[in-house]
Amino acid sequence: MLNQFHFEEFIENREMHMDYYTVMEQYNETELLNEILHFMDIAFPEWKSNKGIGTWAGEFVLSIIENNEYLDDRDEYTFKEMLTNLYIELADRYSDMQVEYSFAxxxxxxxxxxxxxxxxxxxxxxxxxxxxxxxxxxxxxxxxNEKLEKVTYNFKDDLIY
Incomplete structure (x- = not known):
């Protein structure tokens, strides 16, 4: 049975991880999200852990999607052009964000x-x-070392670790 405490905890969690929830609710089945996750999992396997960008992963993915939604227009961009532009931006932005996350x-x-x-x-x-x-x-x-191993988001469902 949900009580006031559970409800407040849910709201606080949702506010704290708003970017992740936005990605999961608005872009869950999109080609762009699937390609972002595919590339990041291959190129930077630890990106969702604290060795990567941990709790900033939701913000990172959302900003990449918002910056690249124009690539979904197949009249102007081929799939190959979309992937090329997307993968270059992912690699560049991830490197910068990973350094900043490490300090924080x-x-x-x-x-x-x-x-x-x-x-x-x-x-x-x-x-x-x-x-x-x-x-x-x-x-x-x-x-x-224990904290570095922690994976924050899985981007497959609403699990937040």
Missing amino acids: FDDRLISQFNFDKEFELKENEHLSFEEYSVFYDMLFLEYK
Whole structure:
């Protein structure tokens, strides 16, 4: 049974991932979306994870679609011309966005790490500076590697991870 909390959580989730929902609702069966997903999955297999552009994937796909909807006009553009233009833009824009996402992800990750691992960090404050630094670095690396593997969207259904 849905209650006020579930409804508010749904609304908050929808607002947070609005670009993804727009893609899934308005462009789900379009040729353009299918080609974007096909190319990105082949060219950049980790693009939907935090190693790629993670939570920015919905925004990325929506902006590519909006910039390239004109290519759907088969009277002016052949399928080959559409793919050529689309794939070049995808590669160029993805590279730039991936660098920006990496910086933003690392910044958020440090804050989240200190919050999530507060107990472990406090528990080891008694260590010497050198020992604590090694402990911190190892704990952070393990945490970061776990978070890098996370896939945010699958673009096959409404699953958001």
